[in-house]
Every structure is written in C-alpha cells, then in structure tokens.
Amino acid sequence: MSKGTILITGASSGLGEEMARQFADLGYDLGLCARRTERLEALAAELTGAHPGLRVEVKALDVNDDEAVFRVFREFAADFGTLDRVVINAGLGKGAPLGTGRYDANKQTAMTNFVAALAQTEAAMEIFRAQGAGHLVMISSISALRGMRKTITTYAATKAGVAALAEGLINENVKAKGIDVSIIYPGYIRSEMNEKVAQQTKFMVDTKTGVAAMVEAIEKRKQKAYVPSWPWVPIGFALKNAPMSVVRKLF
Template identity: 55%
Template sequence: MTREKILITGASSGLGEGMARQFAARGRSLALAARRLDRLETLAGELSGQAKQVAVASLDVTDTEAVPVVFDSLAGELGGLDRVIVNAGLGKGAKIGTGKAHANIETVQTNLIGALAQAEAALKIFREQNHGHLVLISSMSAVRGLPKAQCAYSASKAGVSALGQGLQAEFAGSPITISVILPGYIETDINRGVKTSMMSDTDSGVRAMVAAIEAEKRRAAVPAWPWAPLSVALKLLPDAISAKLV
C-alpha cells in the first residue's frame, strides 16, 4: 500500500525536514507540524512543486490538548491521513541530581508524553477510518539505558519503543500498522558536537529511515550498518563498553 497522505511532526528541521523532502520528492501529500511555523512555511514553499499538497501547522507536542486539535485540522485539510510519523523530539539532558532537573524533565515531556499524545490523536483518526500507519521515531539510545547527560533521553526513547511494542501487539492482524524506527547517529542539530566515527550524513541517514518506513517494518535500526548488529550487541555488552558505543 502506498501511503499518500503523511503527517510529520518536528518537520521544521533535522530528520523531520529530511523526511518531508524525501516524501515530497515521491509526490505525496504532506501535513507538517512543528513549533516554528515560519520555517514550516518556508519549507512548504520549497516543496510545493513536488508534493501533491502541503499543509502546515504550529504545534508544541507538550501541549497535549492542542495535539488532537491540530491533527484533526491537518487531516481535514488533506482529506484523511494514511501515515503519521511521530518525530518531534528534544535532546536536552544533564547528569541527574546536578541541579538541572528542568532539562531532563523537559526531554521526557517532549519525547515520551508528547509521543503518547500524538499516538492518541493519530490512532483516534485511524480507528475511525479503519486504516493507517503509525511510525514512532525512537532511538538506538532506547536499547540500553545510558549514563550521565543521556540518561533521561535514553529513558524517554525506551518508553517510546515500549509504546510501539504494546501497540503492535494490540493491532496485530488489523488494517492499522505500527513501526518503531531506531536511528543511530545521524548528522543533525541534536547530534552536533558528538564525536564518533559512526555518524551518518543526513541524506544517507534519512534515506535509510524512509526506506524502513515505506517497508512498514515493525522495528528497524537505521542505517542498518552498523546499527542493526549493534542493537543486538548493546543488550549483551558490559556497561563499560556499551556506554561508549552510543
């Protein structure tokens, strides 16, 4: 099945913007949401010659009451939604107990509570129309609890993965499918400053994500090399080693 009408959150930059560009190049209709409406409007102008239709809306996913309102509005503009990509995320963080709780709490509120609010809104639409593809963008950081400044981020993304697994069990065999995508290091603002030989350039990383999404894989570590084997290794390696890999 070709998913023609796609909603992407966190679409004003990074992986969200990259996915929007690639789906536009495939001639899909797009609903783009993010906090920075000006950037969305600029992006929509750039994509208008490729995408069948582009609708945009300002959305802060931590405003859980606004999420279903915005999703319903965008679905109305596109005449329904075939796929929702829950991508909006935050990479703030600090060592827990060092007086910067606000950064960790904001990360969990955005990445996990925000993802849950988006899943609620998307699945309400999908249940009513009896079809749809929900894509949860998790992270390789979800595979193994990570220390220091990444601890809260890792926990938030583990929650996203668990949410996806539970929904996959619930909707097994139905016209509603659930995918959990776990990107490794892909060059975006959120990874700026990370020094690692395993960093993928943005285009390659986004292409791998889009390919996994189009295949509607239940779970995909992307890019497959080196992250597919590492997703297995991370569960087994000692803490001292695993903490250095992600």
C-alpha cells in the same frame, strides 16, 4: 497522483525536515507541523516548487500542548480527508547526569519526548481506528536499547518509552484492524539536535543518507528497524545482549 498523505511532527528542522523532502520526492502529500511556522512555510514553498501539484499543508504545533495536538491532528485529517501515515518525530536532546542539579533540562526532555509522544500517539490512533487503516511511525533511538549514562540517561529512557508504546500496539495486534506500526531506531545521524556533537563522532552519517535509510524502512512498513542497518544492526544486538561493562565501552 498522490501516493497518500503523511503527517510529520517536528518537521521544521533536522530529521523531520529531511523526511518531508524525501517523502515529497516519492509523491506523498504532506501535513507538516512544528512550532516554527516560518521554517515550515519556507519548506512547503520549496517542496511545492520542486513538485508542482504536490499538496503541503502546514500548522503551528507545540507538542507539549495536549489540546493542540488533538486539534491539529484532527484538522489535518479533516483537511486531507484521510491520514495514511503519521510520523511521531518531534523531540529534544537536552539532558544532564542525574543528580547534578539539572532536573529542569531532564524534565523538559521527558515531557517532550515521552509525554508529548503519548498525546501524539493517542491522537493518531483515534484517527486510524476511526478510519480502519493507517501507519503509525514512532522515531525512537538506538540509545533506547539500553540504559545510557551521563547526559543522555533521560533521553535514552524517553526513547525506550516511545518504543514501548509502539510495541504495545504491535502486541495488541492493531494490524488486524488495518493499522501498521513501525519503530525506527536511528543511529548517529547528523541533525540540528546534535550539531554541537564532535563532527568526527564514529559512525555518524550525514542527514540525507541517514534519513534515506529511515524512509526506506518506513516505506517497507517494518515493525522495527535499526538505521542505517550498518553498523547499527550488529551494534544494536550487542547493546541489548552484552554485559553493561561492554556497553560502557561502546557508548
């Protein structure tokens, strides 16, 4: 018997793909969406092959297409009858230092990571408010805790924005309406997005290990979680509270 239904955006690679595997292992039916449907279909075949009886639905979605976001979310809700959890995960890691001629890259990241996340949040919350229940999960980043420099300035700002959207809902006390909200702040987890980063980056963990920490926090419905907890809980505290001169040495 299914534990419930989870919609995951950006599920064709990286953290989204591995979350799909681990939630399937836990017995959840899945609605998976991303631009690359051939990868989604291959993942669906893998998951249903490993878990007979599991229901996995896939749909093409470019999260920068507002109309498509609302349509696809509503279609998943109609297909399954209900959506128990939505994981807003789709994102980009492009970027360049501000003022160096790469506004195009920074804008693309801002539009995908924040504006598209806003559309997804609106679409998910419409469904949850109508149901009177649901669990919204926003994938932020440990970099969201403080202004970051050089190539990740815009990325960090977008992830701070994502966290602020979720925190606003927590402040609204949507929990009283049956809706849980979780903000997940991953540290350095190996994924397709950062595959070009030096393999020996300090504190980097493999995708499976990192996502296991994310899934554990999501299953506990934590409002906020730095994952993996070691070393990111103490580093997160330092990031939020230390002078910028210290932050500069950490990141």
